[in-house]
Amino acid sequence: MKDDLDCDVLVLGAGPGGYSAAFRAADLGLKVVLVERYPTLGGVCLNVGCIPSKALLHVAAVMDEVSHFEALGITFAPPTIDLARLKAHKDKVIDRLTGGLAAMAKMRQVTVLQGRGEFVDPNQLNVERADGQTQSVKFKRAIIAAGSEAVKLPFLPKDDPRVVTSTGALELRQAPKRMLIIGGGIIGLEMGTVYSTLGARLDVVEMQDSLMQGADRDLVKVWQKMNAPRFDHILLKTKTVSAEATPEGIKVKFESADGTPAALPEQTYDLVLQAVGRVPNGKKIAADRAGVAVSDRGFINVDIQMRTNVPHIFAIGDVVGQPMLAHKAVHEAHVAAEVIAGELLGDAQLSQSAFNARVIPSVAYTDPEIAWVGLTEDDAKSRGIKVKKGLFPWSASGRAIANGRDEGFTKLLFDDSDEAHGHGRILGGGIVGTHAGDMIGEVALAIEMGADAVDIGKTIHPHPTLGESIGLAAEAFEGACTDLPPARK
Numbered sequence: 185m186k187d188d189l190d191c192d193v194l195v196l197g198a199g200p201g202g203y204s205a206a207f208r209a210a211d212l213g214l215k216v217v218l219v220e221r222y223p224t225l226g227g228v229c230l231n232v233g234c235i236p237s238k239a240l241l242h243v244a245a246v247m248d249e250v251s252h253f254e255a256l257g258i259t260f261a262p263p264t265i266d267l268a269r270l271k272a273h274k275d276k277v278i279d280r281l282t283g284g285l286a287a288m289a290k291m292r293q294v295t296v297l298q299g300r301g302e303f304v305d306p307n308q309l310n311v312e313r314a315d316g317q318t319q320s321v322k323f324k325r326a327i328i329a330a331g332s333e334a335v336k337l338p339f340l341p342k343d344d345p346r347v348v349t350s351t352g353a354l355e356l357r358q359a360p361k362r363m364l365i366i367g368g369g370i371i372g373l374e375m376g377t378v379y380s381t382l383g384a385r386l387d388v389v390e391m392q393d394s395l396m397q398g399a400d401r402d403l404v405k406v407w408q409k410m411n412a413p414r415f416d417h418i419l420l421k422t423k424t425v426s427a428e429a430t431p432e433g434i435k436v437k438f439e440s441a442d443g444t445p446a447a448l449p450e451q452t453y454d455l456v457l458q459a460v461g462r463v464p465n466g467k468k469i470a471a472d473r474a475g476v477a478v479s480d481r482g483f484i485n486v487d488i489q490m491r492t493n494v495p496h497i498f499a500i501g502d503v504v505g506q507p508m509l510a511h512k513a514v515h516e517a518h519v520a521a522e523v524i525a526g527e528l529l530g531d532a533q534l535s536q537s538a539f540n541a542r543v544i545p546s547v548a549y550t551d552p553e554i555a556w557v558g559l560t561e562d563d564a565k566s567r568g569i570k571v572k573k574g575l576f577p578w579s580a581s582g583r584a585i586a587n588g589r590d591e592g593f594t595k596l597l598f599d600d601s602d603e604a605h606g607h608g609r610i611l612g613g614g615i616v617g618t619h620a621g622d623m624i625g626e627v628a629l630a631i632e633m634g635a636d637a638v639d640i641g642k643t644i645h646p647h648p649t650l651g652e653s654i655g656l657a658a659e660a661f662e663g664a665c666t667d668l669p670p671a672r673k
């Protein structure tokens with residue numbers, strides 16, 4: 185056992201939540217220890233999530249784009265793919281970002297301990313280090329940022345490199361000819377996009393009645409039309425019931441969600457990606473010894489200051505619940521760090537910090553991208569909320585047409601309740617098209633600021649840009665858009 189370490193704040197887990205909490209707390213003048221079981225900082229997002237997937241999706245998007253250039257009179261030779269070099273590129277991106285975090289931890293004098301942490305009591309955590317030694321850390325406050333991991337289906341073959349989660353898929357070990365994606369959510373469809381561009385034919389199986397749940401169907405429809413050529417079969421309301429490893433491939437059987445035989449008989453795949461959700465790591469940190477309540481599913485309940493049932497222990501990120509997104513984790517991290525600093529340093533303003541974001545944007549970085557924030561149209565319908573839509577089709581956007589990518593649209597939803605008198609504030613928005621994810625932040629800002637259509641439409645957007653479609657959608661709502669045919673009287 186190594187000598188005890190003492191600190192103001194112990195942060196468990198160095199993903200986007202954990203490192204952001206540690207850095208913010210250090211910047212506010214606290215003595216911080218950050219515990220991470222893996223050798224690099226950055227957690228799922230930087231090592232096996234957001235960043236590596238986007239490095240590969242960027243390559244896929246460029247490959248797809250140039251393959252359409254023949255119609256414009258520019259012909260390239262068919263691509264040759266060197267998987268090892270592509271993987272090296274992805275790893276370099278990760279190294280650069282995680283190395284940057286290590287350097288910034290040093291600059292802030294955050295003590296980083298590598299090892300697996302478990303609570304011993306409400307003020308102590310033990311870290312099992314790689315060298316077998318145990319380091320104990322005493323803390324005044326703790327922030328649990330232990331994140332989540334991919335759900336593994338129990339009936340899939342284990343230890344077979346042809347059956348992977350997103351982490352295995354990002355290793356790019358093979359270029360499969362036939363790939364099955366189990367789960368039609370964002371992560372599965374992003375990884376499917378990469379492998380399809382690298383040459384795989386895709387099947388996707390989804391228990392629900394549609395792909396990409398959560399996004400409005402009209403947005404998803406545009407993606408589905410563009411991406412239909414990637415898929416041999418899209419199996420909805422269907423489950424995978426068994427899988428067997430054979431020398432020819434993974435043989436998979438399906439069944440309809442209602443238990444009747446599936447439309448598709450047994451199939452053989454070179455690669456099976458299980459992307460059926462993520463489970464929080466709350467049950468793996470001996471939280472009970474600190475008195476912290478963890479739900480049956482592994483989530484830790486917190487209040488708007490990110491405080492658990494134990495007042496001096498906080499929790500943030502994937503481990504506290506949906507949506508499991510890096511940008512949510514970072515904002516929650518800042519709140520927890522600020523509340524703690526406020527309490528320990530006697531700063532009344534900081535100690536009032538709270539997570540009170542109105543909305544959290546979601547993005548599928550597929551091609552085209554789908555991004556949405558706030559209220560969706562489907563949600564409004566099911567909850568009986570009266571909204572009026574402003575929609576700008578990209579077939580009228582000079583920039584989208586110039587880019588040869590005018591399939592998308594931008595829509596904004598405004599409060600149409602009687603009290604709004606036709607000038608309601610923006611409640612939500614969705615964009616489908618290239619770079620939709622880069623633009624949705626403006627819609628989020630408009631919602632946070634309580635903007636109405638005039639605010640957005642009168643904001644001068646640069647021309648010709650895709651972002652201009654947000655202002656134009658607001659003008660369309662007002663009936664003031666001169667880039668569209670006149671509104672019907």
Ligand SMILES: Cc1cc2nc3c(=O)[nH]c(=O)nc-3n(C[C@H](O)[C@H](O)[C@H](O)COP(=O)(O)OP(=O)(O)OC[C@H]3O[C@@H](n4cnc5c(N)ncnc54)[C@H](O)[C@@H]3O)c2cc1C
Nearest residue numbers: 197199201221227228229233234301331501502508509510
């Ligand atoms: C393929 C993929 C793509 C994604 N793409 C996006 C995206 O584009 N945008 C987006 O916003 N989100 C994306 N996500 C989700 C995003 O990665 C997570 O929401 C985010 O990483 C959550 O951050 P976190 O800090 O809560 O946890 P994590 O990133 O999971 O970090 C938790 C850390 O805690 C460590 N840890 C856990 N238990 C212990 C312990 N006992 N001792 C020591 N260390 C421990 C873990 O090793 C890990 O490093 C993606 C996820 C995946 C899998």
